[in-house]
Amino acid sequence: MAQPAPKRRRLEKLAINMTPMIDVVFQLMIFFMLTLNIIAPEGDFDIRMPLSKSAGPPSDDLQLPPIRVRLAADPDGGLQTLSMNGEPVAGFDDLQQRVAGIVEAALASGGTAEDVELELDCDEELDYTHVVQAITAVSGRIEDGRVVEMIKKISFTPPAAVAE
Amino acid sequence: MTPMIDVTFQLITFFMFVLNFSEAEQDERIQLPASQLAKPAEGVVETPITMQLTADGGVLYAGEILPVDQIGRSLEQERKIIVAAGKDPALATVIVRADGRARTGDVQQVIRICQEQGFERFALRALYKPE
Numbered sequence: 564m565a566q567p568a569p570k571r572r573r574l575e576k577l578a579i580n581m582t583p584m585i586d587v588v589f590q591l592m593i594f595f596m597l598t599l600n601i602i603a604p605e606g607d608f609d610i611r612m613p614l615s616k617s618a619g620p621p622s623d624d625l626q627l628p629p630i631r632v633r634l635a636a637d638p639d640g641g642l643q644t645l646s647m648n649g650e651p652v653a654g655f656d657d658l659q660q661r662v663a664g665i666v667e668a669a670l671a672s673g674g675t676a677e678d679v680e681l682e683l684d685c686d687e688e689l690d691y692t693h694v695v696q697a698i699t700a701v702s703g704r705i706e707d708g709r710v711v712e713m714i715k716k717i718s719f720t721p722p723a724a725v726a727e
Numbered sequence: 728m729t730p731m732i733d734v735t736f737q738l739i740t741f742f743m744f745v746l747n748f749s750e751a752e753q754d755e756r757i758q759l760p761a762s763q764l765a766k767p768a769e770g771v772v773e774t775p776i777t778m779q780l781t782a783d784g785g786v787l788y789a790g791e792i793l794p795v796d797q798i799g800r801s802l803e804q805e806r807k808i809i810v811a812a813g814k815d816p817a818l819a820t821v822i823v824r825a826d827g828r829a830r831t832g833d834v835q836q837v838i839r840i841c842q843e844q845g846f847e848r849f850a851l852r853a854l855y856k857p858e
Binding site: 609 | 735736739742743745746759760761762765780817820825832834835838839847849850851852855
C-alpha cells in the first residue's frame with residue numbers, strides 16, 4: 564500500500580515579533596543615557612600628618628632635616644615670593660629642579676626618596692591653588708611622558724610655628 | 728530592522744561602559760585647582776570623609792555650609808561613628824576638596840581640626856589636567 568506522498572509544506576518566512584524586544588532595548592538605552600554623568604578626572608595628593616609629629620622635630624635622628632619651602636602671599640592672595648631653605652626660587656620649575664637635585668643626592672648616598680621630607684610654610688592669605696602648584700612641583704616630574712616620583716612626605720608648617 | 732537593532736545594541740554597550748557607579752562627591756560650587764600629577768585614587772579609599780572648602784571660606788559638609796571653626800562637632804561625630812564601627816580614626820582618610828581660590832589658612836585650619844579629632848591621613852584633591 565503506497566503511502567500518501569507527504570504534503571509539501573509551503574516555506575513561509577518566519578517573522579519573530581520584534582516589538583517587545585525593541586521596547587526593552589530602548590528602555591535600557593534611555594536608562595543608561597540618563598544615568599550617564601560625565602565627571603572630570605580627579606586625583607589626590609596623599610599627605611600623612613599626625614598631630615604629634617607635625618609639632619616637633621623628626622623623631623628619627625638619621626632623618627635629614629625637612630626641606631622648607633616658603634610661599635609668601637601678596638594681599639590679594641597671589642604668590643609674591645617663593646623660597647626654599649631661605650634661598651629665593653625663581654618659580655615652580657626652578658623649585659622642581661632644585662628638589663630633583665636634592666632627591667637625586669639622597670638616592671646617590673644610598674637613601675630613598677622616602678627619606679626626604681618637605682615642609683610647606685604658606686601665608687594664610689595665599690590662594691590654595693598655589694599650594695597645589697607647589698605640591699605638584701615637589702612631588703614629581705614628568706620625563707618622557709612618565710611620572711617620576713620625588714617627595715612623598717609633605718606636611719604643612721603648623722600655624723603656631725608661623726606666628727613665632 | 729536588523730541594522731537598527733545593531734546600532735541600538737552598540738549604543739547600549741557604549742553607555743554601559745561609560746557608566747560609572749562611583750559616587751564621586753562633586754559639587755559645582757567648588758572649582759578644584761588643576762594639577763598634572765594628581766593621580767586618581769588606586770582602589771577604594773578606606774573610610775573616606777570628604778571636607779569641601781568653598782572659595783569664601785565655608786565648609787560644605789553633609790549638604791550644608793558651615794563656618795570653618797564649627798566643623799569640630801561634626802568631625803567628632805564622624806570619629807565616634809568610626810570608633811563605634813571598630814575602626815581606627817588614624818586610618819581614615821580625610822579628602823580635602825578645597826576651591827583653588829580658598830585661603831590656605833582655612834585649608835590648614837580644616838586640617839588642624841581634623842588632626843585634633845585624631846585623623847592623620849589627608850588627601851588633597853585636585854583636578855587632573857595633563858599639559
